[in-house]
Amino acid sequence: MSVNGAYFLLFLLISAVFYYAAPKKIRWFVLLCASVTFYLLNGIKAGLYLLATALFTYLASLLLGKKPSVADGEDPASVKKRDKRRKRAILAPALIINFSVLGVLKYGGFFVTTVNTLIGRTAIPLPSFILPLGISFYIFQTSAYLIDTAKGKYPPEKNPLKYLLFVCWFPQMVQGPINRFDLLSGQLYAGSPLDWENIRTGLLRMIFGILKKAAVADALAPFVADVYSNYQSRSGGVILLGAALYCLQLYCDFSGGIDLLCGASQLFGIKMSENFRQPYFSTSLADFWRRWHISLGEWMKDYLFYPIALSKRFAKITKFAKKHMSPGSAKRVTPCIATFIVFLAVGIWQGPGWQNIAYGIWNGTLMSLGLIWAPVGARIRKRLNGRTAAVPLLIWGIIRTNVIVVIGRYFSNSSSLTQAFTMLGRTFSFAPSGDPKYTLAAYFDTFMTVRLAVACGLLIFISALKEKGIDPIESFCRKKWYVQFAVLSVCLVIIVIGIYANSNYVPISYVYENV
Amino acid sequence: MEKILEILEGCCPGVDFETETALIDNGILESLDIVMIVGELSDEFGIEITVDDLTAENFNSAEAIFNLVNKLKEEE
Structure with missing residues (x-):
């Protein structure tokens, strides 16, 4: 079931009616039924994977949350030590198994292709796994739950159905x-x-999310897809425009989806973690990554x-660096290496392929360099503080x-490393167009440009309000009824025109739906 | 306390560690700063600061960091 379609709205309505009609004590069970139904509508097989993960992590968490037995007269310190060892013996294999499921399903094909390429023949047949909806997200979520339970941050949830709802x-x-x-x-x-x-x-947040997705992300998608597919015959300038607009498309797609679903969650009075904070207003790459995909x-x-930066192994690296460096x-050595590893992991998380690993290296390298440069930057800012500069x-x-x-988006949206480098090469060599018939007007006629401009204007205005610490929804609700009516009408007109005025409109899956 | 202030200012110049009481809550100290500070504190005082110790309460002010260091020194 696509969350963009009318069926999803109907599903939400039915779920909300049942939820609020049910006695308070069993409302969580209504949410569980709705969640299981939603997931099974997306595929029974995928549901089995989800159920297996939930069951496995549930049992592991019960073992992790077990209180240690204390022998008569045993020293508390030795009990603590023993319990730590016991938990580690459960947690490590549990995490390995949990991430292995993700690794095999998501990267199995890439691994086999790489091995076959290195050998020069198809030694291993290419596996065809289904990728369950949201697998990266629920594997990360359940792994965090296991680690927190092992640390004693909270006791494990005893009720398996309640735990399943969390998953x-x-x-x-x-x-x-x-x-x-x-x-x-x-x-x-x-x-x-x-x-x-x-x-x-x-509801307001859902409308804003749909506006971002239907009127901006899906409107830009055909142009961006053309640039990334036919990059060999597009001019350097068009490729640059394609990459820049892909950033806007991705933001409106991802954050629009999050707005839609956080809004849907709020219909049930449940506030989920925020994922974005106006990322394109960032003043540094570190700032960007604090505002983009916050929960990841x-x-x-x-x-x-x-855990990496504070590990004993890294402490040894720091000691070594202190002997040989100023x-x-x-x-800064330890934070630099740990940062690089984290961004490499972020690149791998994006999906299989060397282009994603390159994306991680690009971000990791620049973040590490930024850390080295930080003292100089701080000195410059201090000198300029309060001045016009x-x-x-x-x-x-x-x-x-x-x-x-x-x-970075040259890499993350390419289908291969060669493609990313070719696109970068064409951009920086100002390559001319290889297709004389190609024209931007085919994608951006006046009607489309005006629609995009209005939607983007609204988006920038709302982002600027948020940046100033003003809650746009609260501020909207305080306005006179006719102002609210006018703004909502503009939004709905843009959404409806975005969907129906374009006879070729096809609702596009969310970019991170299959991650 | 003086040594701790010296370490903090060495890692994050420009931050008023003597008066600031919401270093984490207000986002003044980032994860990279914290790792640098932890490395320096561990080295200087011979203590082991683990991931479990990285809470806002332990790092919101120079005094909180001072208390954490003392607690860990006693445990050593």
Whole structure:
């Protein structure tokens, strides 16, 4: 079931009616039924994978949450040590198995292709696995749950059905966000009272999400797809425009989907983790990654970056660096290497293919260089603080960051590394068009340009409000009824025109739906 | 405390560590800063700061960091 279609709205309506009609105590069960139905409608086989993960991590978490037995007179320190060893013996294989499922299903084909290419013949037949909806998201979510349970951050959920709801809560299944158990479970199990403010906010957010997706992302998709498919005959300028507009398409696609699904979740009084904070206003690459796909960034920070950077092995690296480098540089070695590893993981997370690994290397290298450059940058900012040059520096920061992000998208949206480099080569050599019949007007007629301009204008206005710390929905609700009516009418007209005025319109799957 | 302030200012110049009490909550210290600070503290005081110690309460102010270091020193 596509979350963009009318069926999804009907599904939401029926689920909400049942939810609020049910006694408070069993409302969580209505959510479970809705979530299981939603997932099974997307495929029975995929549902079995999800169920297996939920069952496996549920049992593992019960073992991890077991209190240690204490022998008479045993020293508490030795009990703690023994329990730590026991938990590690459960957690490590549990995580390996959990991620192996993701690894095999998502990267099995890529691995086999690489091995066959290296050998020079088809030694291993190419496997054809189904990729269950949202597998990356629920594997990351359940792994975080296991680690937190092992640490004793919270006790494991004893009720298997309640745990299953945490794993398969339907608004998070399409493209995240990666929710944390301690933030989500309480809301899921409590049974929210009917609150019109939640319904209004949820619906407005859903409309904004659909606007982003249908009027911007899907409108740009045909042009972007053409550039990335026919890059060999497109001019350098058109390729650059394609990569830049892909950034806008991806943002409106991903954040639009998140808006739609966070809005849907709020209809049930459940607030999920936020995933975006105006990323294209970032003044540095580090700032960008704090604003883009926040739930993945937080996951990487808590469960990969810190454990690597604070490991004993890395402490040895720091000691070695201190012996051979200046103190200022030595203390940056460990964070630099850990950052590089994290971004390599982010690249691999994007999907199989060397172009994604290159995307990770591109970001990891620049983030590490940024860390080395940080003291110099801080000195410059301190000197310029309060002076007129601070504003141009801010603008320069935003432009520079966006250029870096656009270059990164040459890799992440290509189907091969060769393609990414060819596209970059054509851009920077100002290659002329190889197709004399090609014209931008075929994709951007006046009607389309005006529609895009209005939608983007609205998007920038709302983003600017958020950047100033103003809640656009709250501010919208305080306006007179006729202003609200006018704004909603414009949004709906753009959405309807976006979908129906284009006879070739085909709702496009979310970019991160199959990640 | 003086040594801790020296380490903090060495890792993140420009931050007013003497008065700031929401270093984490206000996003003043980022993960990269924290790793650098942890590395320096571990080295200077011979303590082991683990991932479990990386909470906002332990890193929101210089005083909180001072208390964490003292607690870990006692445990050593």
